[in-house]
Amino acid sequence: MFMQVHTLTSYPASLLNRDDAGLAKRIPFGNAIRLRVSSQCLKRHWREDLTERLRDLPDGVRSRSFFTRSVLPRVVAAGVAEQVAKKLVEDLAKSVIQGGVKDEGDLAQPVLFGLREADYFAEMVVQASRKADPVKALAERLKTKQEKHNLKALSKSAAGLTAALFGRMVTSDLLARVDAPVHVAHAFTVHAASTEMDYFTVVDDLNRDEETGAAHANQTELGAGVYYGYVVVDVPLLVSNLTGVEPKNWKTQDATLARRVLQALIESIVRQSPGAKKGSTAPYAWADVLLLEVDRTQPRTLANAFLEAVPARAGDLRVEAARRMIAYLHRLDQMHGANGRRWLSTTLPLEVSQEMEIGPVPAVIANALDSIWT
Secondary structure, rough: OOOEEEEEEEEEEEEEEEEEOOOOOOOEEOOEEEEOOOOOHHHHHHHEEEHOOOOOOOOEEEEEEEHHHHHHHHHHHHHOHHHHHHHHHHHOOOOOOOOOOOOOHHHHOOOOOOOHHHHHHHHHHHHOOOOOOHHHHHHHHHHOOHHHHHHHHHHHHHOOHHHHOOOOOOOOOOOOOOOOOOOEEOEOOOOOOOOOEEEEEOOOOOOOOOOOOOOOEEEEEEEEEEEEEEEEEEEEHHHHHOOOOOHHHHOOOOOOHHHHHHHHHHHHHOOOOEEEEEHHHHOOOOOOOOEEEEOOOOOOOOOOHHHOOOOHOOOOOOHHHHHHHHHHHHHHHHOOOOOEEEEEOOOOOOOOOOOEEOOOHHHHHHHHHHHHHO
16 A cells, blocks of 8 residues: 655755755756755754654664764663773674674764664663673574564564654664654655755944955855655554554554645645745745545555646646646546546645545644545
């Protein structure tokens, strides 16, 4: 069972996502170069919004210092001598993340861990510290079949909201990876990229009358555009990550938590804006088009509706882009057959077939979620 989320969002002069040179990110697509926003940038902003919307759900931290700055302080606070605690935490880190741990326990790369995992690891170390040979006790516990099972279950269902949505990659025998049920495409403009360099200066307020010129001068690239966004949610895998149940048994679980998370995610997608230079561009916009699809077949993007860039002379680019997207969807239906159900919410004057239910965003989301759990 998949939910597909298509959006069209228009941004005025802004710098939504920069490359290493400080310029707007681009991607060639079809017959033109487009502005783009990377999936990692989008997920970062959605994650920050979701942790505010869903404060009661445990989340995680992405850090190279998880064991030294999250686990170790818990162990010391529990009364374990600092030197003993450091040795045990370092050994634990090297056992859990094999081949990627520096001396004293910091990781070679940032890894996403749940805060509940910090509590579990700390308690494991504290219990080992009470034995006659703490190092040997910890090593023996980590080798047991039961502990390996516990770590696998812990990493699957309790890694926090971020890992449940966007996954976690770890190369380790003990700490299993968490696959991402939310798949995010890079957003791109439906038309050719059009930017300009914005030259700006800073005046020194304490300049004397005879002192002229700027105290600082620089330039930044700004662009405007209508962006197509595409997200796919593997619903059974999301339920599995949230509850620990096998994906094939997702229907046996209470739907309340998964519905809350999905609703919050879609609301973030249509309302949460990425953007650098926020103080000087206020790059905030809500989507003008939200199209939801629910189906059991493999998802497919509607990006090819924009292989030929929408020309600047098209008038309202939002309307032309929405018409192209819906027309392409109908052509796909004619070729492959229509599948699943669809819901549309938009600010634009569009003619839509009766096969697509239209309404405000809250109703569209609610109806789509109802179709998944009925």
